[in-house]
Amino acid sequence: MKLPHHLTIKNGHLLINGQDCVALAEKYGTPLYVTSEDRVVEQFESYKKALGARYPKVQVLFAAKANGNLALIRALAAKGAGADVFSSGELQLALDAGMAPEKLLFNGSSKTPADLKLAVEKGVTVSLDSLDELHQLDAVATEAGKTVKVSFRVNPALEVPTHPKIATGLATSKFGIPHKEIPAAYKEALACTSILPVGIHCHIGSQILDVEPFARAAEVMVRIAKELTEMGVKLEFIDLGGGLGIPYHHDTDPAPTPEDYAAKVVPVFKAGMEACGITPELWVEPGRSLVADSTVLLTRVNSTKKAHKRFANVDAGFNLLIRPAMYDSYHEVIVANRADAPLTTEYTVTGPICETGDILAPDRKLPEVTAGDIIAVLDAGAYGYAMSSQYNSRPRCPEVLLHGTEVALMRRAESVGDITGTMERPPWQK
């Protein structure tokens, strides 16, 4: 199987950043998320380089929903990244990680009054999803005696080749304002007391393996930019969103790079901006393509069973990685302690959760597996831990971060006490 360069095989063991996955599993226990900080930084730098080589004003915002660990966000902040934040929690994490408020975009289709207040208080640009939200934000900012910078999220009505649950710019999606209604929305924003419209934003979907749809989205955005500029809107940024996919099927999926993305999208963007006579910043919001392949989820085989087929029952399930259950997503799996053994036997790798759908990897050819083996689930860094739960009252596992030859916990394991700790005993049970 093709592996990215931070994953290697030595003496039959899988290594990440040069660290033996089996030794990490012994030291920290399983299940265990292990992330290469170096890989995340490398992916971030490749976006900066690919876009920066083609356009002078570029801002890469990490989509913090993909991986909410502060250590990772801090590593990106240190390299100059901003963030797309989708909740007050993500906003606070980004600020705590050291990101400047002007490098943050507060997205979201259903913000609370408290979210809007926090955005105004912290001086963060808000991407608005409705006119209702525009007027609520105007009221909050007026009350605070501040002016708030905004963009509207454009719904470009574009079909994209991805799972229907993660296509976000269809005409029927819940996100954004239909592109035809956008000029009217900016007109309304210009008339507000405390609103300064300075950007436009879109995000067409996630896990898109073809760069063509991003160019189509850029065309829509460029058209809108022209109309808005003519209306007198002074655009400071145009945010094309995230969405670049990764090759979860290592040997067969296309593997578009930030370079491929930039080569396709920037010329459209640049020509459009020249036609408008403006040079706003170009913002992008990658999540998955920055962090997915940086991480393996290590899980131990508890038992094997031969029923109508062979099962390898492991200690991580959809409580820790819900993508296979939720989107039928494919993740490569490797037996980390026998990583170069021939793949002789078909197994379905199942988690410990009391649900038939708790399958991490169906029908995979592996070496013969026995209890105690360590299975590495690859490409688990995006929407992995971030979407985890405590279902079946299972405390979440720890996360380890690798940096050069250094290894450290970036999140400790939860205990059952962490689960019960937020629970209250009603007075009548005392």
Ligand code: LLP
């Ligand atoms: N910007 C906005 C406004 C978004 O909604 C998203 C993702 C991104 C950027 C980052 O997209 P990315 O580069 O990661 O594709 N849980 C699903 C993915 C949901 C994506 C939600 N929005 C999964 O596991 O596939």
